[in-house]
Amino acid sequence: MSAAVAALQGWLDQPGVTIVLIGALVGIAASLLGAFLVLRRESMLSDAISHSILLGIVMVYLLTGTLDSPLHVVGASLAGLGTVWLTDLLVRSRRVKHDAAIGLVFPALFAAAVLLINVYARDVHLDTDAVLLGEIAFAWLDVVRVFELDVARSLATMLAITLVNLAFVLLLFKELKLATFDPGLATALGLRPVLVGYGLLGLVSVTAVGAFDAVGAILFVAFVIVPPTAAYLLTDRLERMLAYGCLIAIGSSLGGYALARAFDVSIGGAMASATGVFLLLALLLGRHGLVARAWRRRAPEAPPHVGMPAASAPQLDAKTPTSSDGGRA
Amino acid sequence: MELAALLGDFTVRTVALGAALVGVVSGVLGSFAVLRQQSLLGDALSHAALPGVCLGFLVAGSRQLAPILAGALISGALAALLVLVLTRTTRIKTDAALGVSLSLFFAVGTVLLTYLQRHQGAAQAGLDAFLFGQAAALVPSDLRVIGTVGGVSLALVALAWKELKVTTFDADFARSLGRPVLALEFGLTVLIAVAVVIGLQLVGVILMVALVIAPAAAARQWVKRLEGMVLLAGVFGAVSGVTGALLSAAVRGLATGPVIVLVASGIVLISLLLAPGRGVLWQLVQATSQRRNLRGHRVLVDLYRLAQDHRDPAYPTEQGMLDAYFGRRSAHVLRRLERRGLVERVRHMPEEGTHWVLTDVGQEQARTLLQPFGERAEGPATRREAPAVRPESEAARREGRA
Numbered sequence: 127m128s129a130a131v132a133a134l135q136g137w138l139d140q141p142g143v144t145i146v147l148i149g150a151l152v153g154i155a156a157s158l159l160g161a162f163l164v165l166r167r168e169s170m171l172s173d174a175i176s177h178s179i180l181l182g183i184v185m186v187y188l189l190t191g192t193l194d195s196p197l198h199v200v201g202a203s204l205a206g207l208g209t210v211w212l213t214d215l216l217v218r219s220r221r222v223k224h225d226a227a228i229g230l231v232f233p234a235l236f237a238a239a240v241l242l243i244n245v246y247a248r249d250v251h252l253d254t255d256a257v258l259l260g261e262i263a264f265a266w267l268d269v270v271r272v273f274e275l276d277v278a279r280s281l282a283t284m285l286a287i288t289l290v291n292l293a294f295v296l297l298l299f300k301e302l303k304l305a306t307f308d309p310g311l312a313t314a315l316g317l318r319p320v321l322v323g324y325g326l327l328g329l330v331s332v333t334a335v336g337a338f339d340a341v342g343a344i345l346f347v348a349f350v351i352v353p354p355t356a357a358y359l360l361t362d363r364l365e366r367m368l369a370y371g372c373l374i375a376i377g378s379s380l381g382g383y384a385l386a387r388a389f390d391v392s393i394g395g396a397m398a399s400a401t402g403v404f405l406l407l408a409l410l411l412g413r414h415g416l417v418a419r420a421w422r423r424r425a426p427e428a429p430p431h432v433g434m435p436a437a438s439a440p441q442l443d444a445k446t447p448t449s450s451d452g453g454r455a
Numbered sequence: 456m457e458l459a460a461l462l463g464d465f466t467v468r469t470v471a472l473g474a475a476l477v478g479v480v481s482g483v484l485g486s487f488a489v490l491r492q493q494s495l496l497g498d499a500l501s502h503a504a505l506p507g508v509c510l511g512f513l514v515a516g517s518r519q520l521a522p523i524l525a526g527a528l529i530s531g532a533l534a535a536l537l538v539l540v541l542t543r544t545t546r547i548k549t550d551a552a553l554g555v556s557l558s559l560f561f562a563v564g565t566v567l568l569t570y571l572q573r574h575q576g577a578a579q580a581g582l583d584a585f586l587f588g589q590a591a592a593l594v595p596s597d598l599r600v601i602g603t604v605g606g607v608s609l610a611l612v613a614l615a616w617k618e619l620k621v622t623t624f625d626a627d628f629a630r631s632l633g634r635p636v637l638a639l640e641f642g643l644t645v646l647i648a649v650a651v652v653i654g655l656q657l658v659g660v661i662l663m664v665a666l667v668i669a670p671a672a673a674a675r676q677w678v679k680r681l682e683g684m685v686l687l688a689g690v691f692g693a694v695s696g697v698t699g700a701l702l703s704a705a706v707r708g709l710a711t712g713p714v715i716v717l718v719a720s721g722i723v724l725i726s727l728l729l730a731p732g733r734g735v736l737w738q739l740v741q742a743t744s745q746r747r748n749l750r751g752h753r754v755l756v757d758l759y760r761l762a763q764d765h766r767d768p769a770y771p772t773e774q775g776m777l778d779a780y781f782g783r784r785s786a787h788v789l790r791r792l793e794r795r796g797l798v799e800r801v802r803h804m805p806e807e808g809t810h811w812v813l814t815d816v817g818q819e820q821a822r823t824l825l826q827p828f829g830e831r832a833e834g835p836a837t838r839r840e841a842p843a844v845r846p847e848s849e850a851a852r853r854e855g856r857a
């Protein structure tokens with residue numbers, strides 16, 4: 127074992143480092159995808175997915191009897207995509223509106239999952255509190271060997287998921303961008319925006335499974351929605367929005383951990399709350415924040431977007447797809 | 456446990472009554488949320504209640520329902536306010552604003568919950584029950600709180616009925632009438648928050664949204680008028696609540712909230728499939744019977760025209776000829792018409808197969824059918840000119856394709 131590896135191992139053996147790294151990776155993986163959800167006005171689908179993946183996890187547990195099987199990723203992704211599909215089906219039947227459809231599907235699946243746990247899995251580790259709060263505090267206890275390092279299992283999982291999400295966003299950047307801002311043109315160019323959308327939501331499900339152990343189902347939603355929303359107030363460029371979202375996620379992980387240590391509270395909850403602090407800052411200080419607006423109102427003669435490249439990239443203000451928001455805008 | 460014994464049990468009766476109250480209130484107010492397309496606001500409100508629950512507990516120092524409900528109501532209202540501020544003052548859209556509000560309030564709630572559990576001994580006080588609901592923890596004094604708050608909300612809805620109705624369906628019109636639309640919308644949001652909050656103990660913060668949306672969405676399938684929808688949603692809510700509470704009391708280890716939600720979801724599924732007029736299966740049955748009627752009409756008209764062309768009202772038409780006109784086998788259609796007394800078989804050239812003639816009733820009906828197309832309604836006395844296009848053959852071709 128070389129000295130560098132030993133140093134790295136020594137660093138990783140500190141629980142705090144592992145916890146902060148896991149939090150940061152959950153945040154990065156979630157906000158990379160969340161940026162597109164926010165722009166596509168599908169944020170609430172992440173809420174629905176994060177609830178209903180529990181059904182997938184419970185079903186796989188009942189079939190295999192283990193909570194560590196890689197099948198959980200498959201089961202949870204199916205449950206997540208199933209939620210989206212069922213919601214779509216309800217909307218297309220035109221019996222209920224989009225918002226009500228979301229609110230009908232995921233509680234039913236989540237309720238079924240909780241009851242299955244109640245009935246069949248009452249004595250196992252899969253208790254409902256863990257579902258909501260996560261157990262990031264104990265993540266460093268469960269260690270796997272990766273190459274020459276002993277790494278917390280959650281950390282290894284989240285690292286893999288983050289890399290997959292990063293690859294997805296980088297490789298399909300053009301497709302995602304066009305499918306988000308102009309699905310009509312994307313269809314005309316043969317880029318299959320619907321397929322891209324399902325890919326995105328499938329990865330949201332996978333990420334939710336990974337995050338599920340660490341921060342719990344609902345706090346995951348905070349990481350999907352809040353950092354990209356804060357970034358949305360800071361910039362007009364998609365690339366920067368993604369980068370800012372990741373930075374906010376890292377900052378929230380660090381700040382949240384410090385907060386949790388100081389007050390001895392839920393670490394996942396504190397990290398998720400910390401994203402709110404960044405949103406508040408962006409709300410006040412961002413280029414689309416309240417201070418900037420007040421400033422612009424005071425000095426209307428100043429051109430607001432000096433230095434923007436002329437029509438090189440689509441503006442985040444551009445018309446976003448309306449098909450999915452069910453006329454709620 | 457027997458149902459009678461179950462109902463005789465005092466605790467169970469308390470729980471059932473509480474569930475019925477909660478169901479009625481959330482069904483009635485949920486109707487407005489669903490119609491105003493604010494269903495997910497209910498989701499945000501219910502998740503956002505968690506920090507309020509914890510703060511209420513912290514202030515009261517014990518698990519009393521009234522302060523907890525007050526705290527939940529306040530934090531719910533703050534969450535709704537956050538959504539409003541984010542969507543009105545920034546470019547954040549409604550869905551993201553709801554998600555932000557929901558997840559941040561819930562995050563703060565979990566922080567407070569763990570703080571209380573580790574520092575104030577709330578683990579014993581069972582605040583966890585507010586996550587998924589615990590009907591068994593309902594005591595008669597809770598029932599009084601739920602009854603009073605719920606009753607007042609229902610009374611307010613009844614008092615402001617006309618204003619709420621016009622604001623829900625046409626806010627611009629309401630504004631033009633000089634109604635205080637903003638105040639009404641705010642009041643309605645607060646009332647929805649109230650409905651969410653009084654159900655928390657029974658259903659829990661995670662799933663309460665379902666009890667707001669599901670009864671209303673189900674009721675909408677059966678009725679068209681707001682009055683009916685609100686009443687039916689109240690009934691559906693009460694039925695889900697009581698059934699769920701009794702089931703979870705009878706089977707040990709079932710959390711109350713999920714059972715109630717599954718019952719409500721079942722009612723929605725049944726309504727979506729079977730409701731007269733809007734139900735999916737109902738419409739399927741309607742379409743099938745309409746298609747069958749149309750086939751009967753076509754064969755009837757074919758018979759009538761053939762008789763007309765032969766200037767003989769009692770012209771016996773060969774079944775093979777009708778098959779050719781109809782485009783496919785017409786035997787079953789003819790048998791159905793025969794049962795209704797519109798056509799009858801005649802023995803005419805037996806070696807050529809069955810022949811059919813129109814009865815008097817059948818002729819009358821064929822004339823009625825043709826009348827809207829402006830064809831001669833008189834008897835088949837003279838040969839008519841060959842029409843270029845026959846309207847019902849258009850319809851026939853369409854149907855054949857469909």
